[in-house]
Every structure is written in structure tokens, then in C-alpha cells.
Amino acid sequence: MGIKTKERHRQSEEEKMRHRLQPATVLLYLTVVVFLSLFFTHPFYLLALFLAVAIVIFSFDLIREWSSYLKIGLCFLVVIMFVNVFLVREGATVLFLSPAIPGLGRIRITFEALCYGAGMGLRLLVIISAFCLFMYVVHPDGIIRLLGGRSYKIALALGLSLRLFPLMRADFLRIMQVQQCRGVNFHGQGWRERTVKTIPVIKVLLLSSLERAFQLAESLQARGYGLGKRTSFMRNRWRIGDKLIVVAICLVLCLSMWLVMRGQTEFHYYPRLQSVGSGDFFGAVFLGIFLMIPAFLNWGWKKWPTLRSRI
Amino acid sequence: MAYIKVENLTYYYPEAEKPALDNVNLQLNRGEFVLVLGRSGCGKSTLVRAIAGLLPDFYGGKLGGSIYLDNQEIRTIKREVLVQKVGMVFQDPESQLIMSNVEQELVLGMENLGLSVGLMQRRLMEVGAALVLHPYLQDDVTELSGGLKQKVVLASILAMQPEILILDEPTSQLDPVAGEEILTIVRRLNEEQGMTVILIEQRLERCFHLADRILLMEQGRIVQNQTDAGAFVQWATKEKSPFLPPIPKLFAGSSCARIPLTVKEGRQLLEKSSPHTFQNSSYNLSETCNTGDTNDSGKTRNALDTCDTCDPCDLLLQVKNVGYIYENGVEALKGNNLKLYKGDFLVLMGENAAGKTTLLKNIRGLLHPTTGTVHFLGQEIREKSVEEWAGEIGYLSQNPNDYLFLPTVRDEIVFTLKNLQLPQEEETSVDILLEKLGLHGLAQSYARDLSSGERQRVALASILAADPQLIILDEPTRGLDYDMKAQLGEILQKLQQEGRAILLVTHDVEFAAEYAAEIALMTQGTIIARGNKEEILSDSIFYTPQVAKLFQNLIDEPVITLAQGKLMLMKKIFQNSL
Structure with missing residues (x-):
């Protein structure tokens, strides 16, 4: 990595608002999003959650990172729709009716089953997108600090795993390359032969990971890990940005409770899709706008330098 | 009264039959700068780990004898007191960093000690300022250069305010400039703070003159304990010991x-x-x-990398205008041109993250240039797969452990032969190779149990088995002692004399000066200079061996090797x- 480019990269990383947010704020936001996505069945509200998270991801310049998560999510969406369409025979609007197939009977594909699969897939996309946001916005050290106290050991293990996973992946690729340089061909044969050829790579990887784990443990031991009661160095203060997001989350929860009590967040797919009214639309729009507050703050932070010292 | 006193210390690692420390007796004074020397596996690291209290608590095994710190037996000192008395920095910064963020890494030890937030803030400010780490406090540690990572580790130890600082080859993974910086900090801590320093280091030219006491270890014993560097030099000269810096x-x-x-x-x-x-x-x-x-290929080149005296038929490698941009948009290489002929021995040098390894990977076909082309024997590298080039281009990566997984050294060599479907008259070709690399006596050993130099040679043997015409080596001297480096250098020169081309990346200027024919300097993704080693190394500030520094401007002729110096x-x- 060229030094100048790296320096620029470092500076641009420093300038991002997402790094100033408290891990607790981000975790609260994501927990609420995931919880609501599991609770809501109405596609309008699921779509509002998805769009809100997508816009926050977009404003945080994480589109490139999100795209790989999205690809996996879309694959799952297709699988869910496929499985739902073939297994669920409910629904009044028949799109396709196959002749009788021995053992399976007549396959009946309905519009409602298709929509139900899409709705469930959308829920999965919300959860996957929230996970992506968690991975790139919440620093592993932040989780360790957040949990602190008695949960420190678990948090340290979690933080180390998150940090070491990319290192292990890099090790794996490097060892593969080294073996290729010794003439090992990992491509073009049957899966059995490829597996056999990958075993040495995994062997080296495990040995190297074990050595690294040992060295890390020794470094921890030398720095007094496990002495007893430890303190926590919390440098980041709660900024106005954190507080505004927490207020927005509270508003979202209040609005959601009101909508739930009115029964607006439920949706019946079978036997026919229920009708939707303008109340559903406006409810989803308000919910989405409140959840987009981090994105609005980030854009404001980028545009008006005076806001930087405040948010 | 000695500050650190070691009495009849003997230590066996778990399940080991031979002791790693064999009846060691030692007395060190407060504020001394102690340099510990010795071959790989002689017990240096074990001794300092014992002083740091890591033996047998962390490693297990059997420990006999006693260690006293300030008249108190180490086993009677509470661990929270001991970690504040003795701080230890290990060899590889990557394997010591626990947290992801610099600031969190710096406060980790203090948090473990249960210090108050106010005190932590004060010490953080002090170590941050002393080691100029303030600009990086909110950075991700993975984004830092090797030198900065080692500084972060050192700062995190210093924040615990130890009285004794132990460093186990702290500069072995760093480029010369970053290595000098770390040792300058250590020297300042010793001279200005009076901190007791125990340093294990292989590149003696950087630290020999700093030492108040020099310890030389062999097979778990201290064979020399000298407070007079001159006397040590006399002894080492008489005994033909390799543990002497160039001057x-x-x-x-x-x-x-x-x-x-x-x-x-x-x-x-x-x-x-x-x-x-x-x-x-x-x-x-x-x-x-x-x-x-004096390794002179006898070829003359100009700045445009054209060789006037080279036979075009001997051209092996041609790199034309090669640039490379990583997926994350980082431009690692730009506009590189390079030619290598049979019998060339070129060392590529430059700061950490200059793009040296990326260039090697582009040449080997592990990465494909974003711009420009790489040709080997007239054929573009990307036309064949990495494994198909294994018979022509050998590649030894930074970590020899990546190569080693089979039960014996012989198996490692046979593995390459089988992969390339080379003739299986193993008994002769494998034996010749083992003999050539000085591994004959180790043919039936488990490679990962060998010393670092021996592992390096086994990995080299595993690629030489394919009989490549071009051998690429990335940082092969890391962690090797003088003897091992000399052995490696001689092997490479023999391969060069056989007509193979060698392209080697190293930060070790002394090694480059002694064994290479040519040097190329790289910075920010581009090769900016190439020439014979006398031309490049005698005219540099940092990328120059000690012998060259000695004679710079005193004589007109370039002098860079010990032989020329003599x-x-x-x-x-x-x-x-x-």
C-alpha cells in the first residue's frame, strides 16, 4: 500500500461520523431495527425498515461492503420464495397449475405464496443489512468496552475473533498461493481431489493459527491480563449525534407501539392479499424517516463543518 | 548489590529431554543496557522469559534455581507487581496486538492493572507524546506500518511504567529506518530514564555500541558475560565467533x-x-x-534498465510499465520496469509498504498487473497458471512455515517433485539438494521443529526441487542470526554462479552489501534506482552498510563489503x- 494513499485513506477514515458514534447507540439502533423486522409482517413496514437501513448504509459510504452482503441476501430471498411457492399451496390467485406428478401431486403456484416468500425474504434482507452495518460501524474494541466488567472475557474473545478472522482468511489465501508455487493445482479436478489438496493448506493454517494464538496469549499474560478487577477506559463522550439518534429510536418505538395497537403492522397474505390503505403508507413513511436520522445527521455533518463540533 | 540476580537457573520445556537453560548464573545492575547474543535456540528468549516471570507459569515445564528482582525471589512477587516491574516486547508486532484500535491497545495493560481513568489518561498522553503516537490514537492497528505497530506495542508496555524493559528481537520485522527509531527510543529510555534494558538482537550493528553488558549464550549456558565491549571483541575475534558487528x-x-x-x-x-x-x-x-x-555480475546498466553488455538470449524476466491497484483502490505499484538475465542477483530494497512484495507477486503471477506486462522467457506470465510456472520460477514467501506440513524434510522436497510430476529418482536428486543446502543430517527431521534458519533452508529446498531458473525470495533473512545469514548468502551465490537469476527483497543492508550483485531501490510503488551494489549502497544515507559509512568521503573508491573494507x-x- 503506497504511503501517500494510505495516509489519505487514514485521514478520510478519521473524518467519518460513524466512528464517533457510541457503540451503544449503534447497537440500540440495530437491535430495534432487527426486533421490528421480526415483529412486523406488513411488507410496507418491512420495506420502510429496509430502505431506512439502506439509506444509512449509503450515507456511511458502505455501499461496496454492503453489496457482497446483499448478494448473499438476494440468493436467500430467491431460495425462500422458491421453497415457499412449492411447499405452500394456499392462496386463491393461481398462477400455475402443473399436471399431476407422481409422488408430488399437482404443483400449485399462487400469487399470494409468491408475495409471502418475498415478504419473508425482505425481512431477511433487513437483518442481513443490519448485520453489515454492525460489522462496519461498531468497532470490536467498542463491544469490549461496552460489555466491560464481568462480560470482559466473552467480549475479548468476540473482539479477537472478529479481528483474527480476516487475518486467518488472509493466511489461508497466502498458504494456498505458496502451495500453488510448489506446483499444487487446486483447480480443474473433481471435488474429491481438490479437497485432498486443500488438506495440507488447512493443516498449515491450523498450525500457524495455533502459534499466533499462543503468542497473543503470551502478550496478554505479559500485560497483566486476568489479574482481577479491571477498569475501563471510556474516552468517547455521548455526543449530541448519539442523543438525537436515541430520541429518534424512542419515537420509532412509540410509533411502532401505536401502529401495533391499531393492528396496522400485520398483514394477511392468504387466502388473498389484504388491501392496503393510505394509513399503512404514511405510517411506514414516518417510521422510515425516523430511522433515517443517522443518515440525515451524517449528511449534515459532511455538508456543514460547524455541525461537526456539535454532532 | 545486583538488581537482577539469576542463580543456578535450569529450565526444561514440557516433554523436553535437554534443558533450555542449563545452570545459568547472572547478576545485572540497575540501569544497565544488556545485550543478549547467541544462535537461534541457544536459550536467549527462554532466559528473558524467565526474568519476565513467564516461566513456568505460562509455558509449564520444570524450573530449577532462583531469580531475584531487587532482592526478592520472583516467585514470591505478586503478578500485578511483577508486570509493573518487568515489561516485555516480543518479536512480531502482529502477534502481540490484541485490540483493533491504537488507543485501546495502549490502555489495555493499564486497564488490566485496574488503574483509574484519570491516571490512564495522563500516561496515555505521556507515552503518546514521547513516542509520537498521538496522530494515530484513533487508527485501526491493522492499517499501521510494521514500525508503528512495534511502537504501539512498546508504548503499551511503557504505559505500565516498568522498571525493566525486555525486548526480544524487536526490530527483526522492521525496515532499517523503523528499526533505528525503535532502538533510539530504547536508548533514550535507558539513558534518560535510567530504565534497565535487556535486548536480544541479531543485527548487532544497530545496538552493539549501546550495551553496558554483553551476554553470549550457547546451548542454554552463558559463555561470555562482558562489561567491556573491547574485551568481548578481542575474545570473539580470537574464537572466530560470528557475533561481531561489521566495524x-x-x-x-x-x-x-x-x-x-x-x-x-x-x-x-x-x-x-x-x-x-x-x-x-x-x-x-x-x-x-x-x-x-565481491559479487559483480560484470554487467553495466543505465538508469533506463537497459543492459549494454547483456546477451539478449539470457533475458529471463521483463517487467514493462507494471502498475497494480488493489481492490480497495490502493495503488501499490506504478510504472515499474525491470529486466533480469541469467546469473543476475538483484536485491530490492525500500521502506515498509513501498510495494516490494506486490511487485514480487506480480512477477510470480500471484497477482496480475493492472497496467503493463510481465514476461518470462518471452511468454506473458498470465498466459500460464501459477502452478504451471512452478518449474521455471521459484517463490519463497516471507514465512517459511507456510511451506512446511509434512512429517520429514525429505517429504517436503519429494512433495514438490510429485506435484510437478518430475522424475522420481528421488534418492539421488533429493540427496543432492539436501547436501547443497546443508540439510543432509536433517532429512528425517520434522521441519517445523527446526531452527528458523534451517526452516528457511527447507522451504528454499522445496522450491529448488523444481529446478527454477528464477528464484524470488521475500525477506529471507528475517530472524536469522549471522551464521545463518552467511549460509543463506553463500547458497544464493552458488545458485547465481549456476546461472540462475535471483530476485530478493530484504531490509538487511549488510546482507545485501555482502552477497548481492545489484541493488534496486523502491519507494511508493516505483523502482526509482537500480545499479551495482557499490554504486547504490555507497551513495545512500540509511540504505548503506556500516563499512561504507566508515569510508564515505574519506576515499574515492566505493567500499561496501567487509573484504573491500579490509x-x-x-x-x-x-x-x-x-
């Missing part, structure tokens, strides 16, 4: 009344030398002139005698 080694045979330890002292001696400075010189003219280790010194003696 004392150069002067040691001159019967000079005073052996200089640093370039500065050496230059003063040369400038002031009178006929009486060198008396009864023991220099042997024929021995000195006939060293034969010859020049002899001339000087001769002139003065007139």
Missing part, C-alpha cells in the same frame, strides 16, 4: 590499540591515524585480497607506515 570485525584483525565500535569512532580513528595507530598489523595481504566475495584498511595501514 569491530573489520578492525579486529588490524592489531589496532583501540577497537572502534561505531562508525563515528572508526572514522575518527581513520582520520587521526598515525603510523603508531596500527602496530604489528596481523593483516594478511594475500588472505585479504583473495576474499573473492583491503582499504590495509592500504591505510600501509600508507601510514610509510
Whole structure:
């Protein structure tokens, strides 16, 4: 990595608002999003959650990172729709009716089953997108600090795993390359032969990971890990940005409770899709706008330098 | 009264039959700078780990004898007291960093000690300022260079305010400039704070002159314990010990009344030398002139990397305008041109993250250039797969452990032969290779159990089995002691004489000066200079060996190897005698 480019990269990383947010704020936001996505069945509200998270991801310049998560999510969406369409025979609007197939009977594909699969897939996309946001916005050290106290050991293990996973992946690729340089061909044969050829790579990887784990443990031991009661160095203060997001989350929860009590967040797919009214639309729009507050703050932070010292 | 006292210390690692420390006795004074020397596996690291209290608590095994810190037996000292008395920095910064963020890494030890937030803030400010880490406090540690990572580790230890600082080869993974910076900080801590420093280091030219005490270990025992560097030099010269930095080694045979330890002292001696400075010189003219280790390929190149005297038929590698941009948008290489002919031995040098490894990977076909082309024997590299090139281009990556997984050294070599479906008259070809690399006695050993130098040679053997015409080596001297480096250098020179081309990346200027034919300097993704080693190394500030620094501007001829230095010194003696 060229030094100048790296320096620029470092500076641009420093300038991002997402790094100033408290891990607790981000975790609260994501927990609420995931919880609501599991609770809501109405596609309008699921779509509002998805769009809100997508816009926050977009404003945080994480589109490139999100795209790989999205690809996996879309694959799952297709699988869910496929499985739902073939297994669920409910629904009044028949799109396709196959002749009788021995053992399976007549396959009946309905519009409602298709929509139900899409709705469930959308829920999965919300959860996957929230996970992506968690991975790139919440620093592993932040989780360790957040949990602190008695949960420190678990948090340290979690933080180390998150940090070491990319290192292990890099090790794996490097060892593969080294073996290729010794003439090992990992491509073009049957899966059995490829597996056999990958075993040495995994062997080296495990040995190297074990050595690294040992060295890390020794470094921890030398720095007094496990002495007893430890303190926590919390440098980041709660900024106005954190507080505004927490207020927005509270508003979202209040609005959601009101909508739930009115029964607006439920949706019946079978036997026919229920009708939707303008109340559903406006409810989803308000919910989405409140959840987009981090994105609005980030854009404001980028545009008006005076806001930087405040948010 | 000794500050650190080691009495009859013996230690066996779990399940080991031979002791790693064999009846060690030692007394160190408060505020001393102690340099610990010795071959790989001689017990240096074990001794310092024992002083840091990591034995047997962390490693297990059997420990006999006693260690006293400030008159208190180490086993009776509470761990929270001990970790504040003794701080330890290990070899590889990557394997010591626990947290992802610099600031969190710095406070980790203090948090473990249960210090108050106010005190942590104060110490963080102090170590941040002292080691100039403030600009990086909110950075991700993975984004830092190797030198900065090691500084972060050092700062995190210093934040715990230890009285004794132990460093186990802290510069072995760093480039010369970053290595110098770490040692400068350590020297300041010793001189200005009075901190007791125990340093294990292989590159003696960087630290020999700093030491108040020099310990030399062999097979778990301390065989030399000297507070007089001059006396150590005399002993090492007499015993032909490899543990001498270049300047004392150069002067040691001159019967000079005073052996200089640093370039500065050496230059003063040369400038002031009178006929009486060198008396009864023991220099042997024929021995000195006939060293034969000046590696000159006899080819002359100009700045555009065209070779006037090279036979076009011998051209192996041609790199044309190669640039490379990583997926994350980082431009690692731009506009690189390079040609290598049969019998070339080129060392590529440059700061960390200059793009050296990326260039090697582009040449080997592990990465494909974003712009430009790489041709080997006239064929573009990307036309064949990585494994198909294995018979023509050998690649030894930074970590030899990546190669080793089979039960014996012999199996490692046979593995390559089988992969490439080479003739299986293994018994002869494998034995020849083992003999050539000095591994014959280790043929049935488990490679991962061998010393770092031996593992390096096994990995090299595993690629040489394919009989490649071009051998690429990435940082092969990391962590090797003087002997091992000399063995590796001689092996590479033999391969060069056989007509193979060698392209090697290293930060080790002394190694490059002794064994390479040519040097190329790289910075910010581009090769900016290439020429024979005398031309490049004698005219640099940091990328220059100690011998060259000694004679810089004192004589007109370039002097970079020890042999050239001896010859020049002899001339000087001769002139003065007139």
C-alpha cells in the first residue's frame, strides 16, 4: 500500500461520523431495527425498515461492503420464495397449475405464496443489512468496552475473533498461493481431489493459527491480563449525534407501539392479499424517516463543518 | 548489590529431554543496557522469559534455581507487581496486538492493572507524546506500518511504567529506518530514564555500541558475560565467533590499540591515524585480497534498465510499465520496469509498504498487473497458471512455515517433485539438494521443529526441487542470526554462479552489501534506482552498510563489503607506515 494513499485513506477514515458514534447507540439502533423486522409482517413496514437501513448504509459510504452482503441476501430471498411457492399451496390467485406428478401431486403456484416468500425474504434482507452495518460501524474494541466488567472475557474473545478472522482468511489465501508455487493445482479436478489438496493448506493454517494464538496469549499474560478487577477506559463522550439518534429510536418505538395497537403492522397474505390503505403508507413513511436520522445527521455533518463540533 | 540476580537457573520445556537453560548464573545492575547474543535456540528468549516471570507459569515445564528482582525471589512477587516491574516486547508486532484500535491497545495493560481513568489518561498522553503516537490514537492497528505497530506495542508496555524493559528481537520485522527509531527510543529510555534494558538482537550493528553488558549464550549456558565491549571483541575475534558487528570485525584483525565500535569512532580513528595507530598489523595481504566475495555480475546498466553488455538470449524476466491497484483502490505499484538475465542477483530494497512484495507477486503471477506486462522467457506470465510456472520460477514467501506440513524434510522436497510430476529418482536428486543446502543430517527431521534458519533452508529446498531458473525470495533473512545469514548468502551465490537469476527483497543492508550483485531501490510503488551494489549502497544515507559509512568521503573508491573494507584498511595501514 503506497504511503501517500494510505495516509489519505487514514485521514478520510478519521473524518467519518460513524466512528464517533457510541457503540451503544449503534447497537440500540440495530437491535430495534432487527426486533421490528421480526415483529412486523406488513411488507410496507418491512420495506420502510429496509430502505431506512439502506439509506444509512449509503450515507456511511458502505455501499461496496454492503453489496457482497446483499448478494448473499438476494440468493436467500430467491431460495425462500422458491421453497415457499412449492411447499405452500394456499392462496386463491393461481398462477400455475402443473399436471399431476407422481409422488408430488399437482404443483400449485399462487400469487399470494409468491408475495409471502418475498415478504419473508425482505425481512431477511433487513437483518442481513443490519448485520453489515454492525460489522462496519461498531468497532470490536467498542463491544469490549461496552460489555466491560464481568462480560470482559466473552467480549475479548468476540473482539479477537472478529479481528483474527480476516487475518486467518488472509493466511489461508497466502498458504494456498505458496502451495500453488510448489506446483499444487487446486483447480480443474473433481471435488474429491481438490479437497485432498486443500488438506495440507488447512493443516498449515491450523498450525500457524495455533502459534499466533499462543503468542497473543503470551502478550496478554505479559500485560497483566486476568489479574482481577479491571477498569475501563471510556474516552468517547455521548455526543449530541448519539442523543438525537436515541430520541429518534424512542419515537420509532412509540410509533411502532401505536401502529401495533391499531393492528396496522400485520398483514394477511392468504387466502388473498389484504388491501392496503393510505394509513399503512404514511405510517411506514414516518417510521422510515425516523430511522433515517443517522443518515440525515451524517449528511449534515459532511455538508456543514460547524455541525461537526456539535454532532 | 545486583538488581537482577539469576542463580543456578535450569529450565526444561514440557516433554523436553535437554534443558533450555542449563545452570545459568547472572547478576545485572540497575540501569544497565544488556545485550543478549547467541544462535537461534541457544536459550536467549527462554532466559528473558524467565526474568519476565513467564516461566513456568505460562509455558509449564520444570524450573530449577532462583531469580531475584531487587532482592526478592520472583516467585514470591505478586503478578500485578511483577508486570509493573518487568515489561516485555516480543518479536512480531502482529502477534502481540490484541485490540483493533491504537488507543485501546495502549490502555489495555493499564486497564488490566485496574488503574483509574484519570491516571490512564495522563500516561496515555505521556507515552503518546514521547513516542509520537498521538496522530494515530484513533487508527485501526491493522492499517499501521510494521514500525508503528512495534511502537504501539512498546508504548503499551511503557504505559505500565516498568522498571525493566525486555525486548526480544524487536526490530527483526522492521525496515532499517523503523528499526533505528525503535532502538533510539530504547536508548533514550535507558539513558534518560535510567530504565534497565535487556535486548536480544541479531543485527548487532544497530545496538552493539549501546550495551553496558554483553551476554553470549550457547546451548542454554552463558559463555561470555562482558562489561567491556573491547574485551568481548578481542575474545570473539580470537574464537572466530560470528557475533561481531561489521566495524569491530573489520578492525579486529588490524592489531589496532583501540577497537572502534561505531562508525563515528572508526572514522575518527581513520582520520587521526598515525603510523603508531596500527602496530604489528596481523593483516594478511594475500588472505585479504583473495576474499573473492565481491559479487559483480560484470554487467553495466543505465538508469533506463537497459543492459549494454547483456546477451539478449539470457533475458529471463521483463517487467514493462507494471502498475497494480488493489481492490480497495490502493495503488501499490506504478510504472515499474525491470529486466533480469541469467546469473543476475538483484536485491530490492525500500521502506515498509513501498510495494516490494506486490511487485514480487506480480512477477510470480500471484497477482496480475493492472497496467503493463510481465514476461518470462518471452511468454506473458498470465498466459500460464501459477502452478504451471512452478518449474521455471521459484517463490519463497516471507514465512517459511507456510511451506512446511509434512512429517520429514525429505517429504517436503519429494512433495514438490510429485506435484510437478518430475522424475522420481528421488534418492539421488533429493540427496543432492539436501547436501547443497546443508540439510543432509536433517532429512528425517520434522521441519517445523527446526531452527528458523534451517526452516528457511527447507522451504528454499522445496522450491529448488523444481529446478527454477528464477528464484524470488521475500525477506529471507528475517530472524536469522549471522551464521545463518552467511549460509543463506553463500547458497544464493552458488545458485547465481549456476546461472540462475535471483530476485530478493530484504531490509538487511549488510546482507545485501555482502552477497548481492545489484541493488534496486523502491519507494511508493516505483523502482526509482537500480545499479551495482557499490554504486547504490555507497551513495545512500540509511540504505548503506556500516563499512561504507566508515569510508564515505574519506576515499574515492566505493567500499561496501567487509573484504573491500579490509583491503582499504590495509592500504591505510600501509600508507601510514610509510
